[in-house]
Amino acid sequence: MDVAVLGATGDVGRQVCTQLVERRVLPTSSRLQLVGRADGHSGRATHGLRADLVDAYDEHAPLIDVALTPEEVVADVVVVCAGSTAPARPDASTDRGALAAGNAAVFAAYADALAAHGSGSEVVVVVSNPVELGVAVMAERLGRHRVVGMGAWLDTLRFRREVAVSLGVRRHRVTGFVAGQHGDDLVPLWSTVRVSGLDLAERRRAVDGLRRGRTLATFGAEVTAAQAELSSLVLDDVEAAFARIDSYPPDLRVVTRPSLTHRSGAKTAAGTASATIDLVETVLDGRDIVVAGQVTLDGETIAGRERHGVLGVPVVLGPEGWSRVLLDDLPPDEATRLDEVADRIAAVTAPWLAAGAR
Numbered sequence: 001m002d003v004a005v006l007g008a009t010g011d012v013g014r015q016v017c018t019q020l021v022e023r024r025v026l027p028t029s030s031r032l033q034l035v036g037r038a039d040g041h042s043g044r045a046t047h048g049l050r051a052d053l054v055d056a057y058d059e060h061a062p063l064i065d066v067a068l069t070p071e072e073v074v075a076d077v078v079v080v081c082a083g084s085t086a087p088a089r090p091d092a093s094t095d096r097g098a099l100a101a102g103n104a105a106v107f108a109a110y111a112d113a114l115a116a117h118g119s120g121s122e123v124v125v126v127v128s129n130p131v132e133l134g135v136a137v138m139a140e141r142l143g144r145h146r147v148v149g150m151g152a153w154l155d156t157l158r159f160r161r162e163v164a165v166s167l168g169v170r171r172h173r174v175t176g177f178v179a180g181q182h183g184d185d186l187v188p189l190w191s192t193v194r195v196s197g198l199d200l201a202e203r204r205r206a207v208d209g210l211r212r213g214r215t216l217a218t219f220g221a222e223v224t225a226a227q228a229e230l231s232s233l234v235l236d237d238v239e240a241a242f243a244r245i246d247s248y249p250p251d252l253r254v255v256t257r258p259s260l261t262h263r264s265g266a267k268t269a270a271g272t273a274s275a276t277i278d279l280v281e282t283v284l285d286g287r288d289i290v291v292a293g294q295v296t297l298d299g300e301t302i303a304g305r306e307r308h309g310v311l312g313v314p315v316v317l318g319p320e321g322w323s324r325v326l327l328d329d330l331p332p333d334e335a336t337r338l339d340e341v342a343d344r345i346a347a348v349t350a351p352w353l354a355a356g357a358r
């Protein structure tokens with residue numbers, strides 16, 4: 001199985017390529033295609049990245065080649081890391097509309113080329129933001145089951161870690177999912193949390209303790225207040241800002257810690273790449289595994305409502321893409337926040353979709 005990484009020389013793309021090779025996800029007989037742009041810096045750096053990876057990992061590297069136009073992309077799994085990102089500075093403000101417009105064009109260009117020249121069975125993992133927009137634009141052109149956004153899986157891994165830290169256990173003992181929209185609008189599904197070794201009563205006590213009497217009814221306002229508080233701290237004392245995050249409850253930490261990490265200037269490339277590779281490995285593995293991902297829904301019933309459009313949800317992922325949503329009924333606070341978030345995602349994606357698909 002071959003993998004192509006779009007935007008291979010970007011911070012996230014480079015990490016994805018490096019981890020794919022270093023973690024030996026691809027056998028030496030497979031191909032890793034580094035995809036850049038033909039213009040000056042990107043084109044040169046993509047060839048340079050190939051040379052660097054071969055230099056570092058020659059003994060176990062897959063075949064590595066370079067593509068500099070969307071039409072040349074050939075792979076079983078296509079990882080989309082190309083496009084602009086919010087500036088990684090504490091004082092930066094982002095024009096989300098401009099970011100979405102620029103990246104929508106990137107998503108459309110690669111999806112059109114894949115639709116015209118691809119095998120018809122590539123699975124696409126969208127990393128670039130807005131993840132939901134990438135999924136909407138690419139799924140419209142390639143088929144909804146072949147396109148999955150990785151934001152919900154990254155948020156899920158962060159949620160499990162934050163819960164585990166608060167309980168004083170290792171992350172692998174905690175399961176549970178994050179749904180919704182990647183970033184401030186995520187939906188922590190507390191009702192899905194399970195902790196191995198705890199029975200129902202023990203788990204309820206543990207989760208109630210972690211939630212401190214809060215429900216998701218106030219979560220959006222808490223996120224806004226926490227982000228404002230951190231914005232005022234980060235300029236003078238980033239250490240104090242990270243320490244402040246440690247005092248938040250786990251679901252608030254899931255949103256704020258990566259956001260501060262990005263704004264600190266470090267960005268979140270290593271963690272993002274690691275979660276992306278989980279999904280790539282799942283697709284390459286040949287077995288169906290439950291992950292969380294942003295997908296385009298078309299009539300699936302979730303929390304008692306028939307859904308259309310992009311939403312982050314737990315799905316079954318396998319070699320042909322995602323097949324179905326796996327989510328039981330949700331408590332009212334989770335269902336309500338999921339509804340609100342779904343409406344906000346629809347507002348972001350609608351301008352970029354054909355009239356019938358909105």
Ligand SMILES: NC(=O)c1ccc[n+]([C@@H]2O[C@H](COP(=O)([O-])OP(=O)(O)OC[C@H]3O[C@@H](n4cnc5c(N)ncnc54)[C@H](O)[C@@H]3O)[C@@H](O)[C@H]2O)c1
Pocket residue numbers: 006007008009010011012013036037042081082083084085086103106126127128129130131150151154182267268269272
């Ligand atoms: N889903 C997540 O959890 C998550 C996490 C971190 C970053 N991201 C997103 O991933 C994307 C990449 O982030 P980064 O930090 O690597 O950014 P970066 O600026 O370091 O790299 C961007 C890459 O995209 C390429 N690119 C830019 N415009 C392009 C265009 N018009 N056509 C083709 N290629 C183009 C660049 O050449 C570069 O290789 C961003 O959209 C960012 O917001 C997502």
